[in-house]
Amino acid sequence: MSALAFADIVERLRAVFPAATLPAIETKTSDNGQPWLLVPANDIVRVATVLRDDPVLGFAALCDLTGWDLLKYPANPPSTDIAIVYYLHSLIHRHHLTLKVLAPRDTGTVPSVSSVWPVANYFEREVFDLLGVHFAGHPNLKRIMMPDDWIGSPLRKDYIYPASYNGIAHLRDGQKFEDAPTRGDAAAPAQAAKP
């Protein structure tokens, strides 16, 4: 019944796994000093299960699961991955943990944690819808906010704005989006039909 600091949580996590099966977790710090844990995509369900079930860690709540496109983020070195971010919280011990999984831009598939935290079902659908990351093993991976036949993932930084949807124009004649290519332009690159 005591809150652990970030370093203690990571130490405990390393101690729980037998040495041979220890996932390649890495501690990182964001540009403004927020600590987070990088987890390899294939190990996320294993790590999540331990984080939830270990009595000392006890992360029963997944507060938020979201993501963002690193394409235009001024990181060093630059990255083209999509970061999937898990914010965990323990109501018993009152401590927090931030996990991240990096999903490659084109073939990004991350195992679903909806079997560990049921609420992830909705969060992952939202990330799939808006960022185009696939979650393997998700029970119902469908768009949740955008229409089913929408093309592209709106929150990706290279998203191409559509000029129309099902024949309904988004722009008046001669009008253009100021700083983004529009689908249908000759200059715009082709975009995959599925997110």
Next chain:
Amino acid sequence: MSPDLAIETLGGERMRLNMGPHHPATHGVLRLVVDTDGEVVANCAPDHGYLHRAIEKIGECVEWPMFVPYTDRVDYVCAMNANLAYCVAVEKLLNSDPATKVIVPMRAECIRVIVAELNRISSHLVAVGAMAMDLGGYTPFLHAIAQREGVNDIFEKLCGQRLTYNYITIGGVGFDLHANAAAETEAFLAQFEKEMIRFNQLITTNTIFQNRCAGVAVISAADAVAYGLVGPNLRGSGVDWDIRRDEPYGIYGQLGVRVPVGQAYAGRAGRVGDCYDRFVVRLLEINESVRLVRAAVQLLPPPAEKANDPLGGFQADVAKQLRKPPKGEIRARTEAPRGEMGYVIVSDGTKVPYRVRVRTGSFTVCSIFNTVMKGIFLADVVTVIGSFDIVVPEIDR
């Protein structure tokens, strides 16, 4: 977006019923595809997206302070709390670097608590009033809405708006309180407390209403946590957790927030975590908010001449910091009437956010719909929706 509508997925004698998107009890454009077996719900698939306005995408296109009016539209029933959530998050981002530190004036912090708690009162009034109306009690709804008008009048005098306020700003609040604000607020609260006694006589202690709610859609504490329920829905299941008390932001740490939790209030037929518990927890939170408004008025320092005075001012200077905020990411949680409103903000060091993400209570509560609706009566579906206090713009954003 749309659930699987192929009729072959129906088994046996089932009937498929579309509740919404224009159903009065769904409080907005929420569509539930309900498969019924006789009068019992066999499956319930929520369908979202009718109200999607790409608010998170807009956040990546406008400058830091320009996003505040959009936060109003994330949840218009408690727009003050929605403003506050975003502003607290941006201030936390700025404070993560000593070079861009922001000190919100004490007077502004007190005003924030006053308006946020008043807005919580009006939001909960809509919740309990609408739930009563969904169950056939039209009169209490009118009483609740009449009281909400009192809160709206106070806000209108404060910032000129009745629904979407754009009042709380990064670093403080938009305008100082006028000279009579404290007295008028107290006058409202005094008559409001009397009115709530009448409201409780009308509906809360009504046997028919209690029987409709008691033992319906019971959610265990473990389920509530696992399905990401927050706020009164979580506390209704008996989980003692409130961000205002446990991870205080602003001056909530000084106010000693008391947190009501579900205790099977409906008596013998009641269970911890049923619809009646969620209803009663909201009513008890209204009482607590009344106390917090009064406590914040007591703490209110006299106004200073300069707007950015750290004690009596109402708005810190943030324009310079917001042109060049620190690079990095932050997550801030606040307790809105519908539970945790958490902003994740990523900044690339420019005057436009790199990513703004808002986690809202109504979105996550939809993930438990199918689980709790299975096996209950069709007539109880509106009870359950009402008890979750769903605001659809918050789901679709």
